[in-house]
Amino acid sequence: MLRDEVNKALEVIQQGGIILYPTDTIWGIGCDATNTEAIKKIYQLKQRDEAKSMLILVDTENKLESYIREVPAIAYELIEYAENPMTLVMPGAKNISPALISADGSVGIRVTSHPFCQQLIQRLRKPLVSTSANISGQPSPQNFAQVSEEIKTGVDYVVNLEQDNRSAKKPSTIMRLEPDGRFEFLRR
Template sequence: MNADIIKAIEVLKAGGLILYPTDTIWGIGCDATNEQAVEKVFRLKGRDAGKSLIVLLDSENKLESYIKEVPALAYDLIEYTEKPLTIIYSGAKNLAANVIHEDGSVGIRIPRHPFCQQLIQRFRKPIVSTSANISGEKSPANFSEISEKIIEGVDYVVSIDQNDDTPKIPSTIMKLEADGRFVFIRK
């Protein structure tokens, strides 16, 4: 795993794209603070730049670095949820402009996956996580379902978990307002 982390960090620092396992489905990732790298993700996926991307952090303690006002409820949700949870927060900051939705919000997840945790912690920046598929196509349930176009379109493919054929599902997504109001986007 260490060799994968070292190589992935090298690619991320150079503004490249990685294909990597997460606590949900395989993701296409890049430095979430690098606008040119984020643009590469949109191009590879054929995704409308108006659609926002999910960002991964290694710890809820880093939320305040990227969100103007973190609702207190967010910390409880992150701590007690049993299923992977992406929370959309208003008031995004310190991220590439094209990661942030036009309304100023951003979706952030704290993954519980050893590779992701170590990668983000050692990279010291948030990374993008978007499903490893062409926009509009079905999200791959495991590595074997990822198209050759995606595999060939990234700069590095992480080797761990490639043989894990356990079907994976995307995270639950909820929008959480500063005053504690929330709505589920995807359950």
């Protein structure tokens, strides 16, 4: 089941499509983080201002250096000891679509622990865009049942996993991290 869903999602993403999928936090909308056209589709679907960047998921912390010029040493400790999923916003983004990079050169990046996401990213060999599965300004859905029809029908593929799970999930903690190790919480 998991392998089949990874294969289906991978095919859609490789063709420039966008997917609705479960993550280690809330349901997300995603695509290949190097495909600017696919990223623009997500902005259109969410009716989101392109100045508001979206985060990327990687499957292991070893991949951080592929997408961030200078990863502060503390980043690895924060990821290792975080009790909840942690998104780190760091400057020096590279090797991803410019549409994901903030005006200050930063990008939010999270090492996912979700088996579907990990396998999909391994197969894609690129980071996965992840943004909450809602129209901009509306509440983030805590489970699949709360995802609007507009989002479900607006994506190219809905991953058929965990759709019956009604437990309430929360978005990740977001922390801005500077190369010198200074940090601030943007969302707890």
